[in-house]
Amino acid sequence: MKFCKRYEEYVQGRRQKELPAVGLKKLKKTLKRCRREFQSRHLHQDGGEGDGSKYNGNCAVCDGTFFPSLLEEMSAVVGCFNRRAQKLLELHLASGIHKYIMWFRGKSSQDHGAMIQEGKDLVSYALINSIAMRKILKKYDKIHYSNRGQAFRSKALSMHIEILQSPWLCELMALYINMRQGKTKNKAIVRLFGDCSLTFDDDGKPALSCGLFDSMKVEIDLTCSICLDTVFDPVALTCGHLFCYMCCCSAASVTIVDGLKAASPKAKCPLCRHVQSLSQLSSANASKIECLDAVSYVPFQEGVHEGAVHLDELNILLSHSCPDYWEKRIRTERVERVRQAKEHWQSLSRAFMGM
Structure with missing residues (x-):
C-alpha cells in the first residue's frame, strides 16, 4: 500500500479526535498540476521535443501555494501534539492533592x-x-529537480515545526518505557511499541530508540554535549537540544538558584549556537507567504533558554536505568548546589545590609 493511501486511512480513522493533519492528497495534486504545466512549457520551448533537462529556480505554481500550505499545516500539527502531550504528562506526573484537583476538573x-x-x-x-x-x-x-524541499526542511528545523524535534516526543517515549517497567502487568498494554527502548552503545552512552514502520528509525542521544556524560536532571532548550540542567545554567552564565529564565535573551545554545527560537506562524501569516524565501522573515520570540523544558519522565527513566551513576551525580551536584545557594543568600544579605 502506498504511503499516501495509508496516511489518508490513518487520518480518517482519527477524524473523531479532531487532530490536524498534513493535507497530503491536496499537496500531491498541487505538485501534479505543476508537473503538467512545466512539461507543457518545456515542450513548447523546445519545439515539441523534451529532453528532460533539469531546471533550477522559483516555481510560481508551488511557491505560492505548496510551501505556505505545508507550513501552516505542520505548525498546527506540532502545536496540537505539544499541547496534548503536555496535558498527558502533567496528568501522569501529578501526585497527591494535585491529582485529585485535576480529577475534579475533569482532566483525569x-x-x-x-x-x-x-x-x-x-x-x-x-x-x-x-x-x-x-x-x-x-x-x-x-x-x-531542485533541493528547495530539503532547504525548506532545514528551515522547518530552525522554526521548530519538525515534530521529531519536540521535547515532548522524548518525554512520551520515556513515559512508555517507565510504564512498561512499572507495575503494569497487562501484556496487551505493554506491547504498544515493540521497538521503543532505552539502549546503550559499547561506551555505555544511552539513547532513546524507536523503530517505526516504513523503515524509519528515531534515535535521541542522551549525552550532554557540555560534560560529555549522560544527561542528569535533563532539560531541553527550544532548539531541541538536551543538556544537564546545571551544565546548561553554567553555559548560560546563571546560577541554579536564578534558573534558566534568568538567562540573557542573547545567550546561545551551547551546541547549535542558536540565539533565539522562531515563533510558529499563524494562519494569517502563513497565507501571506508567497515563496519559500519568505520563511526567513518570520519574527523572533523568546531566547532558547526562556522556553526550556524540564524532562521529568526522562529523569525518572535514567535514574532507574543507571542507579550507580545517578547516585554519584546526586552527591556531586548536591555539593555544588549548596555552594551556589550559600553564595546567593550571602550576596542578598550583604546587599540588604548595605555592605
Whole structure:
C-alpha cells in the first residue's frame, strides 16, 4: 500500500479526535498540476521535443501555494501534539492533592491503560506526520529537480515545526518505557511499541530508540554535549537540544538558584549556537507567504533558554536505568548546589545590609 493511501486511512480513522493533519492528497495534486504545466512549457520551448533537462529556480505554481500550505499545516500539527502531550504528562506526573484537583476538573477521566494508549497514539501521530512531511518534500525536489524541499526542511528545523524535534516526543517515549517497567502487568498494554527502548552503545552512552514502520528509525542521544556524560536532571532548550540542567545554567552564565529564565535573551545554545527560537506562524501569516524565501522573515520570540523544558519522565527513566551513576551525580551536584545557594543568600544579605 502506498504511503499516501495509508496516511489518508490513518487520518480518517482519527477524524473523531479532531487532530490536524498534513493535507497530503491536496499537496500531491498541487505538485501534479505543476508537473503538467512545466512539461507543457518545456515542450513548447523546445519545439515539441523534451529532453528532460533539469531546471533550477522559483516555481510560481508551488511557491505560492505548496510551501505556505505545508507550513501552516505542520505548525498546527506540532502545536496540537505539544499541547496534548503536555496535558498527558502533567496528568501522569501529578501526585497527591494535585491529582485529585485535576480529577475534579475533569482532566483525569482516563484510567491507567487509557493513558498509555493515548501516549501511544500521540507518538504514532508525531511519527506518521513527520514521515508525511519528508515524503512530500522529497517529491517536490524530484519533480522540480531542485533541493528547495530539503532547504525548506532545514528551515522547518530552525522554526521548530519538525515534530521529531519536540521535547515532548522524548518525554512520551520515556513515559512508555517507565510504564512498561512499572507495575503494569497487562501484556496487551505493554506491547504498544515493540521497538521503543532505552539502549546503550559499547561506551555505555544511552539513547532513546524507536523503530517505526516504513523503515524509519528515531534515535535521541542522551549525552550532554557540555560534560560529555549522560544527561542528569535533563532539560531541553527550544532548539531541541538536551543538556544537564546545571551544565546548561553554567553555559548560560546563571546560577541554579536564578534558573534558566534568568538567562540573557542573547545567550546561545551551547551546541547549535542558536540565539533565539522562531515563533510558529499563524494562519494569517502563513497565507501571506508567497515563496519559500519568505520563511526567513518570520519574527523572533523568546531566547532558547526562556522556553526550556524540564524532562521529568526522562529523569525518572535514567535514574532507574543507571542507579550507580545517578547516585554519584546526586552527591556531586548536591555539593555544588549548596555552594551556589550559600553564595546567593550571602550576596542578598550583604546587599540588604548595605555592605
